[in-house]
Amino acid sequence: xxxxxxxxxxxxxxxxxxxxxxxxxxxxxxxxxxxxxxxxxxxxxxxxxxxxxxxxxxxxxxxxxxxxxxxxxxxxxxxxxxxxxxxxxxxxxxxxxxxxxxxxxxxxxxxxxxxxxxxxxxxxxxxxxxxxxxxxxxxxxxxxxxxxxxxxxxxxxxxxxxxxxxxxxxxxxxxxxxxxxxxxxxxxxxxxxxxxxxxxxxxxxxxxxxxxxxxxxxxxxxxxxxxxxxxxxxxxxxxxxxxxxxxxxxxxxxxxxxxxxxxxxxxxxxxxxxxxxxxxxxxxxxxxxxxxxxxxxxxxxxxxxxxxxxxxxxxxxxxxxxxxxxxxxxxxxxxxxxxxxxxxxxxxxxxxxxxxxxxxxxxxxxxxxxxxxxxxxxxxxxxxxxxxxxxxxxxxxxx
Amino acid sequence: xxxxxxxxxxxxxxxxxxxxxxxxxxxxxxxxxxxxxxxxxxxxxxxxxxxxxxxxxx
Numbered sequence: 001x002x003x004x005x006x007x008x009x010x011x012x013x014x015x016x017x018x019x020x021x022x023x024x025x026x027x028x029x030x031x032x033x034x035x036x037x038x039x040x041x042x043x044x045x046x047x048x049x050x051x052x053x054x055x056x057x058x059x060x061x062x063x064x065x066x067x068x069x070x071x072x073x074x075x076x077x078x079x080x081x082x083x084x085x086x087x088x089x090x091x092x093x094x095x096x097x098x099x100x101x102x103x104x105x106x107x108x109x110x111x112x113x114x115x116x117x118x119x120x121x122x123x124x125x126x127x128x129x130x131x132x133x134x135x136x137x138x139x140x141x142x143x144x145x146x147x148x149x150x151x152x153x154x155x156x157x158x159x160x161x162x163x164x165x166x167x168x169x170x171x172x173x174x175x176x177x178x179x180x181x182x183x184x185x186x187x188x189x190x191x192x193x194x195x196x197x198x199x200x201x202x203x204x205x206x207x208x209x210x211x212x213x214x215x216x217x218x219x220x221x222x223x224x225x226x227x228x229x230x231x232x233x234x235x236x237x238x239x240x241x242x243x244x245x246x247x248x249x250x251x252x253x254x255x256x257x258x259x260x261x262x263x264x265x266x267x268x269x270x271x272x273x274x275x276x277x278x279x280x281x282x283x284x285x286x287x288x289x290x291x292x293x294x295x296x297x298x299x300x301x302x303x304x305x306x307x308x309x310x311x312x313x314x315x316x317x318x319x320x321x322x323x324x325x326x327x328x329x330x331x332x333x334x335x336x337x338x339x340x341x342x343x344x345x346x347x348x349x350x351x352x353x354x355x356x357x358x359x360x361x362x363x364x365x366x367x368x369x370x371x372x373x374x375x376x377x378x379x380x381x382x383x384x385x386x387x388x389x390x391x392x393x394x395x396x397x398x399x
Numbered sequence: 400x401x402x403x404x405x406x407x408x409x410x411x412x413x414x415x416x417x418x419x420x421x422x423x424x425x426x427x428x429x430x431x432x433x434x435x436x437x438x439x440x441x442x443x444x445x446x447x448x449x450x451x452x453x454x455x456x457x
Binding site: 003036037038043045123146161162163164165168175176178181183184185229233234235236237239240261262263265267325 | 408412414415416418420423424425426429435441443444445446447448449450451452456
């Protein structure tokens with residue numbers, strides 16, 4: 001069996017893995033980035049909506065190549081759809097900005113990693129981890145375009161997404177409860193009625209524990225998708241039925257055609273107890289770094305990838321890749337960055353999923369009348385207090 | 400348990416949801432370790448395509 005040696009092995013060439021490989025290679029480390037699929041970025045498993053504010057932090061220059069559409073803001077619809085909350089792009093945080101072409105975006109990020117000197121293997125899944133006699137991970141067996149080889153590395157970065165085999169094989173507990181798993185299906189539709197300038201979100205019993213999204217990719221073309229929490233699903237294929245029912249009730253969507261179908265799942269949990277072990281760090285979705293309320297994970301993946309690259313550099317420089325070292329230099333920084341917001345949004349998600357359609361209608365009705373120049377806890381609470389005082393009690397702990 | 404390959408998209412929703420890690424996603428194959436399976440049904444319910452079935456799942 002052929003054996004290869006690297007400083008850093010990154011498993012998975014999504015945004016998190018490519019960012020980790022890119023910044024580790026820039027530091028002069030010998031980096032290998034492997035991707036199980038033959039085509040990086042494809043098939044797409046994503047709603048493709050990203051915000052803009054985090055891009056400079058990970059040194060990504062917006063490119064025409066992967067921007068399908070730029071939106072002004074987001075509209076959030078309650079179940080009765082009689083009104084909506086309008087969020088301008090500047091205020092909407094993680095939900096709006098660009099609608100991207102994820103396959104091109106992922107390839108672009110992988111190319112950035114390559115240009116920094118990272119080696120890339122496609123069609124090369126990791127099939128198991130290699131451990132030493134103490135059980136520490138020291139590499140991975142990889143099926144490199146059909147041939148099984150050994151890749152030894154000082155640091156292994158797991159960037160293998162929601163299914164995260166690396167974390168499980170390395171015995172990092174990233175198990176997710178059913179209330180924190182969202183099953184998703186999305187159609188790319190053409191020939192539909194659309195306002196190209198807004199991403200639309202629909203809340204309530206149309207998507208229990210999740211939401212329906214319409215992300216415009218062009219003047220009559222959008223990603224129309226749904227996520228439903230697993231604890232609300234009883235029967236096989238139920239999530240597809242929810243989406244089909246939603247489309248059936250919306251003539252502007254119903255008249256369109258589906259040109260792509262994608263599926264997947266996201267985690268909407270609190271941060272796991274640990275995202276490292278000896279010689280191993282998890283980034284992005286595999287570390288469960290998804291925003292629990294939006295289900296968005298690209299920004300967190302890229303940022304955590306960059307932090308992991310810096311930690312890998314420090315680790316290799318000092319000759320210490322122990323769990324404790326990686327906790328200090330990677331996990332701690334990730335927690336400082338994401339944990340508070342993640343926890344707050346997790347509570348918000350839990351609360352939202354418990355509200356009845358009737359309550360959601362009232363809530364959005366009250367909030368939609370506020371001039372949302374600045375979304376503060378207080379302005380929202382005041383608006384609801386004014387119109388539906390009895391509602392405030394129900395969710396003041398959330399706000 | 401059975402995965403209907405005419406419905407499966409190989410998206411990994413089932414693999415990531417399995418609480419005992421008894422599923423593995425190859426490039427175009429879902430491999431299930433039936434001995435490790437606890438019959439929780441997560442994979443069957445999470446699958447957006449309804450591609451997974453089992454006799455014990457009602």
